[in-house]
Amino acid sequence: MSVDLKARQKQFADYIRDPDNHLPPGDVKIERMLMYRELFFNNIEGFLASNFPVLKSLLSESDWLSLVQDFFASHGCATPHFSEIPEEFLAYLQNERKNPADLPFMLELAHYEWVEMALTIAKETCPVSVLHQDDLLNSQVSLSCLAWPLVYLYPVHQISPSNTPELMPADPTFLVVYRNSEFEVGFIQITPLTYRLLEYIQEEKGGLLKDQLSVLAKEAAATDEDAFLTHGAAVCLELFQKGIIY
Numbered sequence: 001m002s003v004d005l006k007a008r009q010k011q012f013a014d015y016i017r018d019p020d021n022h023l024p025p026g027d028v029k030i031e032r033m034l035m036y037r038e039l040f041f042n043n044i045e046g047f048l049a050s051n052f053p054v055l056k057s058l059l060s061e062s063d064w065l066s067l068v069q070d071f072f073a074s075h076g077c078a079t080p081h082f083s084e085i086p087e088e089f090l091a092y093l094q095n096e097r098k099n100p101a102d103l104p105f106m107l108e109l110a111h112y113e114w115v116e117m118a119l120t121i122a123k124e125t126c127p128v129s130v131l132h133q134d135d136l137l138n139s140q141v142s143l144s145c146l147a148w149p150l151v152y153l154y155p156v157h158q159i160s161p162s163n164t165p166e167l168m169p170a171d172p173t174f175l176v177v178y179r180n181s182e183f184e185v186g187f188i189q190i191t192p193l194t195y196r197l198l199e200y201i202q203e204e205k206g207g208l209l210k211d212q213l214s215v216l217a218k219e220a221a222a223t224d225e226d227a228f229l230t231h232g233a234a235v236c237l238e239l240f241q242k243g244i245i246y
Contacts, residue, residue, distance in 0.1 A: 016040050018073035044072050044085070051086045052113045057161050058103060070097070083121060086114045105154040105165065112156040112177075119146055119179045128181055129246045136233050136240070137210040143202045147178035147244040149195050157187060180243040188242070193220060194235055201245060209236060 014022040016037045024033040045068045049056050056064050075092040077085065093107045103109070126144040143149075154165055155173045174195040177187045190198075193216065200212045213232040214225065222228040239245045 012036075018069075021073075041069070041072060044068065047082055047085055048089060051117050052089070052110055054113060054159060055106065055109055058109075058159070058164060086117055090114055103164075104168065105152075105156065105159065108152045108154050109156045109159055112150070112152065112175075115148060115150065115177045116185050119148070119177060119185050120183075122146060122179065126243070127246055128243075136237060137208075137213070137229060139209055140206045141201055141209045141212075141236070141240075141245045142206055143198055144178065144244055144246055147176055147198075149190070149198045149202075150175045150177060151195065157189065176239075176244055178242060178244050186242070188238075188244075194239075197232065197236075198239075198245075209233070 008025065011022070011025050012028075012033075015024045015033060017040075019033075019037055024030055045065070048068055048071075049064075059067065071089055071092050075088060075096060077088045079085070079088065090107070090110055093110055124145045126146055152173045152175070153168055155169065157173070157175060159165065174190045174192055175187050176190055176198065177185065179185050196219070197212065197216050200216060201207070201209075204212060209232075210229060213229050216232070217225045217228040220228070236245060
């Protein structure tokens with residue numbers, strides 16, 4: 001008998017992904033199919049659990065497994081690489097997940113956890129520069145490719161099982177997540193002005209810091225531009241020491 005291989009593969013995969021809504025292949029023992037199902041699902045669940053530990057800790061075991069199962073059954077991953085599955089999970093949460101009972105900050109928290117993983121495994125390296133503090137304002141500065149300025153509606157860096165926001169805060173949270181020269185991933189919370197400065201630095205790509213701070217001072221309607229530049233230089237020195245700018 002001729003066998004439609006693609007059809008058989010699809011029947012095999014459909015059952016593994018969603019056994020509640022698909023029949024197993026008729027010529028494969030159900031015990032074997034259940035074994036395959038367990039192996040595949042446990043691999044995906046374990047990988048998501050290791051990459052989104054805070055999100056998992058906020059859910060009951062049944063809710064977590066239900067979330068993973070929905071992702072496993074409904075999302076068509078476009079990558080064969082395990083390291084890219086967290087990004088696929090984000091795409092699923094953003095574009096496909098429709099459950100009003102979900103935590104309102106689920107997508108933002110998952111994104112924050114993904115950023116930490118993405119920076120950990122990033123292959124990019126950025127130049128390391130040496131700077132005397134007095135030279136900072138007259139230096140050309142750039143944003144490290146391993147430093148990501150981020151804005152969230154919720155304080156995702158503070159969320160835990162003992163600190164779960166019930167309402168969206170009035171003000172957004174501004175963060176920079178970065179990887180330093182020792183390959184350590186960290187974050188700092190920043191002000192909206194510092195976030196705007198990092199946007200300038202990223203856009204200008206090598207402009208003098210004093211010029212960028214001057215533009216920002218005018219935008220912020222600062223009454224004392226010299227004091228603004230002095231304070232801005234102190235903030236940027238910390239950013240430089242962490243490897244966020246160079």
